[in-house]
Amino acid sequence: MKNLGSKLTLVIAGVFIFFPIYAATEFSFRTGATHSHGFAAYRWIFEQSGFLENLGITLRITALAVILNLAIMVPTVTWLHLSGQRYKRLIEILTILPLIIPVVALATGAQLSMPGFMQNSVYELSFMYVVVAMPYTYRALDIGLSGHPLSTLTNAARNLGASWLKALTSVVIPTIRPSVLAALFLMIALSLGEFTLAQLLHWTTFPVWVTNVSQQNVMGATALGMGSLFFAWILLFAFSFIGGRNSSTVQEEE
Amino acid sequence: MSNSLQVKGLRRQFGNVVALEEFNLDVAKGELVALLGPSGCGKTTALRIIAGLEKSDAGSVILNGKDISSTAAHMRNMGMVFQAYSLFPHLTVAENVAFGLKMRKIGRESRDAKIDSILELVGLHTHHKRFPHQLSGGQQQRVALARALVIEPEVLLLDEPLSALDAQVRTNLREEIRRLQLSLGTTTLFVTHDQEEAMAISDRVGVMSNGRLEQIDIPDALYNNPASTFVANFVGTMNHIPGMQQGDNVTIFGKNIRVKNSKGSNGSVSVLVRPESIEVTRTSGSGNAKIITRSFLGASSQIICQTPEGAVIQALMPSHESGDLHPGEDVTLNVTLNEVLVSHG
Amino acid sequence: MNPSTNSNVDVKGALVKKGAFHGFFTSFPLPLAPIFIFLLFFFLWPITALTGNAFKSNEGAFTFSNITMLFQDPYRMAFKNSISLGLISALVGAIPGLAIAIAIEKQGSRTLKKFISSISGVLANTGGVPLAFMFLAAFGPAGLVITALKSVGIDLYGLGFNLFSFTGLIIVYAYFQIPIMVIVITPALTSLRKEWKDSAASLGASRFQYWLKVGIPILMPSFIACYLLLFASAFSAFATARAMTVGNIALVPLQIGSLVDGNVTINQANLGYALAFGMIVVSLFAMIPYIWIQSRTSKWQNR
Numbered sequence: 001m002k003n004l005g006s007k008l009t010l011v012i013a014g015v016f017i018f019f020p021i022y023a024a025t026e027f028s029f030r031t032g033a034t035h036s037h038g039f040a041a042y043r044w045i046f047e048q049s050g051f052l053e054n055l056g057i058t059l060r061i062t063a064l065a066v067i068l069n070l071a072i073m074v075p076t077v078t079w080l081h082l083s084g085q086r087y088k089r090l091i092e093i094l095t096i097l098p099l100i101i102p103v104v105a106l107a108t109g110a111q112l113s114m115p116g117f118m119q120n121s122v123y124e125l126s127f128m129y130v131v132v133a134m135p136y137t138y139r140a141l142d143i144g145l146s147g148h149p150l151s152t153l154t155n156a157a158r159n160l161g162a163s164w165l166k167a168l169t170s171v172v173i174p175t176i177r178p179s180v181l182a183a184l185f186l187m188i189a190l191s192l193g194e195f196t197l198a199q200l201l202h203w204t205t206f207p208v209w210v211t212n213v214s215q216q217n218v219m220g221a222t223a224l225g226m227g228s229l230f231f232a233w234i235l236l237f238a239f240s241f242i243g244g245r246n247s248s249t250v251q252e253e254e
Numbered sequence: 255m256s257n258s259l260q261v262k263g264l265r266r267q268f269g270n271v272v273a274l275e276e277f278n279l280d281v282a283k284g285e286l287v288a289l290l291g292p293s294g295c296g297k298t299t300a301l302r303i304i305a306g307l308e309k310s311d312a313g314s315v316i317l318n319g320k321d322i323s324s325t326a327a328h329m330r331n332m333g334m335v336f337q338a339y340s341l342f343p344h345l346t347v348a349e350n351v352a353f354g355l356k357m358r359k360i361g362r363e364s365r366d367a368k369i370d371s372i373l374e375l376v377g378l379h380t381h382h383k384r385f386p387h388q389l390s391g392g393q394q395q396r397v398a399l400a401r402a403l404v405i406e407p408e409v410l411l412l413d414e415p416l417s418a419l420d421a422q423v424r425t426n427l428r429e430e431i432r433r434l435q436l437s438l439g440t441t442t443l444f445v446t447h448d449q450e451e452a453m454a455i456s457d458r459v460g461v462m463s464n465g466r467l468e469q470i471d472i473p474d475a476l477y478n479n480p481a482s483t484f485v486a487n488f489v490g491t492m493n494h495i496p497g498m499q500q501g502d503n504v505t506i507f508g509k510n511i512r513v514k515n516s517k518g519s520n521g522s523v524s525v526l527v528r529p530e531s532i533e534v535t536r537t538s539g540s541g542n543a544k545i546i547t548r549s550f551l552g553a554s555s556q557i558i559c560q561t562p563e564g565a566v567i568q569a570l571m572p573s574h575e576s577g578d579l580h581p582g583e584d585v586t587l588n589v590t591l592n593e594v595l596v597s598h599g
Numbered sequence: 600m601n602p603s604t605n606s607n608v609d610v611k612g613a614l615v616k617k618g619a620f621h622g623f624f625t626s627f628p629l630p631l632a633p634i635f636i637f638l639l640f641f642f643l644w645p646i647t648a649l650t651g652n653a654f655k656s657n658e659g660a661f662t663f664s665n666i667t668m669l670f671q672d673p674y675r676m677a678f679k680n681s682i683s684l685g686l687i688s689a690l691v692g693a694i695p696g697l698a699i700a701i702a703i704e705k706q707g708s709r710t711l712k713k714f715i716s717s718i719s720g721v722l723a724n725t726g727g728v729p730l731a732f733m734f735l736a737a738f739g740p741a742g743l744v745i746t747a748l749k750s751v752g753i754d755l756y757g758l759g760f761n762l763f764s765f766t767g768l769i770i771v772y773a774y775f776q777i778p779i780m781v782i783v784i785t786p787a788l789t790s791l792r793k794e795w796k797d798s799a800a801s802l803g804a805s806r807f808q809y810w811l812k813v814g815i816p817i818l819m820p821s822f823i824a825c826y827l828l829l830f831a832s833a834f835s836a837f838a839t840a841r842a843m844t845v846g847n848i849a850l851v852p853l854q855i856g857s858l859v860d861g862n863v864t865i866n867q868a869n870l871g872y873a874l875a876f877g878m879i880v881v882s883l884f885a886m887i888p889y890i891w892i893q894s895r896t897s898k899w900q901n902r
Contacts, residue, residue: 006702013699013777017722020774023737023744072633079630087631094638100886101646102835104852105875108859109645112652112872131641195727195838196852200859211728211842222736225729229721237717307797327800328808334801339794344817353812357803398798405802 021226028223042227044220050209057122058206062191064126069137069187072130074180077141078172081150095138098131106132107200122203125194132197133190137183144179189232258283258441259304259409264313266299266465273299275465277313281409286435286442287470288452290488291462297445298413300462304443305411306330317408328357333402333440337414340398341386347373347397348382354405372404373397375434392423399431403438410435410442416451424448428455449489453477461485477528483597486526493532493567494524494597504596507542507586512593523596525589529570533588534559534579541586543567548579555579559587646879652869653876665873674874677849682881684765684850685834688772692829695773696780697822703781704788719778726775727838734771738762768843772836776829783828787821787896820892827889831882851878 028042045051080088098106110128111119118124130137150172157167198205204212214221264277274296281287289297302308304315306327314323322330333354334340341350348369355365373379376396386394395415402410412431416424432455435442446452452459453473460470461484469481480486497506502516506525534545534557543559546566555576557569567587579585656662668674703715737744739762745755761767791814799809837852844853851874858871 003705006705009698009702010706013695013702017718017774017777019744020733020737023742024733026743027736072637076631076634079628083628083630087628091631091634094634096890097638098642099890100879100882101642102831102852102875102878102882104835104837104855105649105878105882106642106645108855108871108875109647109649110641111859113644113648127637127641131638134638189724193724193726199838199841200856207727211838214728214732218732218735221728222732225732228729229725229733232721232724233718236720237714305797305801307800326805327797328803328805330801331803332801334798336794336798339792340798342795342798342813342817344813353799353804354802357808401798401802411801 024222025226028226042223044217045224048213054206054209061126062188064123065129065187065191066184068126068130069184073137073141077145081145095134099135103132103196107197111201125198125203128197129191129194133187136186140183140186141179144182145176148175260316262314264303265311267311272465277467281441283441284439285457288444288446288456288459289462290446290449290452290459292447295462296465297462301411301413301445305332305334331407332409332411333405333407334411335398335402335415338418341394343386347384350397351401351404368404372400376400391419392427410440412444414446461488491529491568493527495527495567496565497523497525499523499596507588514593514595523598526595526597527589529568531589531591532569533590534569534571534585537584537586541584543585543587545579545581545583545585547581649872649875652872655869665869668870669873669877673849677851677854680849681834681851685830688769688776688833689826689829691769691773692776692780693826696777697784700781700784700788719782722778723775723782728842730774730839731842763845765848771843772833780825783825787818820896824889824892827885831885
């Protein structure tokens, strides 16, 4: 009896969430004006002339964003955890600031402040994406690293004879790998789907291109939307099994 | 002495696991009874059923003669303290303690007086306005105790209240629990896996294993007359020394000793002897054991020896009598009892 | 012991002593320089630039005129709409989201939780055109739900319902607001210790009294924080608003968008920046309490 209310809630929620998905999926499989079904709508987007080109642009932007994260976020958080708590509070506050500023506002400001050479390159988006993702990537890295006593581990490694470099490669990097992957995943997810900054800074990335092309074909656009939803869903579900090795301690036998 | 709490035939099963089987317990008014056992033995399950936080598959709980088995937990008037996280984090110490009184609709003046006096009793009368996260582990548990006692419960239930604390705090707090319980005359049921704790402060201790109550008695009786091998091993340290039984006697270290729990059989048995009943003396020439280590524990010293057959034996002797014993020396071991317990196998 | 002050231990970075930096930091760790510089260029500078321009006239002089224009229509209307959208959408997301999160906790099955957390992650990031078209397929004039209801005699559009209205926007926004709520409130729910419920019961509190005196007071700060987050999310949303409205609803992000695209008259050069500045101010009102509450409650949530 106690669980009836919760079961009911979940069922109702399920209906509200999945009905539009069902409706859109059914719609996306329709072929033309007839009520038969097929994959025509799903093929449509791949047949558009700008598909590969724009996908490539977005993938390249994403790649640079990932590299920037690896170059800046990962060393910073690792250093914070190795060197003690003194600056942690400060960095925590700094990295949460981007959350306060609406992306639209950031876009207008960027247009004003960025030097000309940057504004001429689509890769300015990579830098902005790193900023927008920072509250999430920082937290993912911080929480992931907090599960391991990094300074103790490196001290132990060095005590056993490893140089700083060896300690880094054989102890630190394997330990932080799951957390880094989780943070990079967040970055990639954001970058692949980001529309606002790209649109307002007048760049055509994959999401922007999709939006423009969608005006022409409602069914195709719906198929695209559903396709990307399912694809993201499968990716995320798969990822939840791979990433994130928990720091669960072994229960002692009493 | 009337029985405050009676538990009859409790049984609880989770899937295939029987957590509690035929559990019976009588606790007299004002008594402190400990339920002692390893994790998984059912002691916490029994406590939670008594508290009303869990249902039993069979059996009944009777409080002051009244069957409360189907009474809701919040109507049972039992105070409870948990291992950790008992206190409500959003309330101050005083508000935490006031909680039960407010539920009983006790007026403001009377409430404040009771809170003041109970906090005084647990030594935290300057901490009214503090929040739980500002207190140490030991302080938090003392507030939890105060909160449970201030409502003058029929029974006080303690679920491993000291397990999460440091050793020194643990020793101090267990004395305080006993002191409080005695001065207020509260009937108390205390669950723990630490036998030293249970033996130190309880009127009676019930040893549990695999859902069953193996033996319940005063600490001395448990220690000197364990009813089973499990109890013998769980309470204090026990040596198992191979010996040969013939009739009602057993031969060990060349001496014939009467067997307390003899069934008159013959054959090889394990003789159960406490460390303090083993005497270690230096021999000239070869004795019956060699010393492995000697640990100085203050008034006593622990001496671990090994016989030629490979049996490892722990002895406990006054330090001033064993100062000349060193690792590697040959010694003679002797059992200083007139009768012993044996176990087969 | 802080290794960076222990001279016997190598630390990756070096302490840069006094004299090297003027200003706030007299001893500043070098390893933190990259992130500082990054935030300076790509965050602080844009914000400062736009704030500066918000108060500039066409000639470059300091002026409040851009700001005062915000209080006139159509900008006043846009702010009104965006703020109401934020407030209402946050509520529409918060309450069902809380109910769903509670239901999930009660059910307790691990596969369910994994499933929910993965779809919540995806749905929370769904927006823009894909989301709009999905709803079009279901609730648009020729949508599946609409035609299904028509066949049983209920004509929603005839009754005045319109997907491309303010109400429609709220419904579409709910699709990502509710998952956000579930994601953000679940940690607070799991931090409710079983011992508190048991303690309350043993002290004489019924289930209802427990929730009234313990459960709700403990959850309230987190709930408020989540509401504020949802407000900011709905207030600032751009892609979905752009896909769902056909110019019929004035919203601040959309107005900024059209000004950026060049629909600006001569004496409104810096109006876009003023609008953006206004957005930042509104967002500050929501996000600063959010951050404050989150940092406070983590004290007893992370024990």
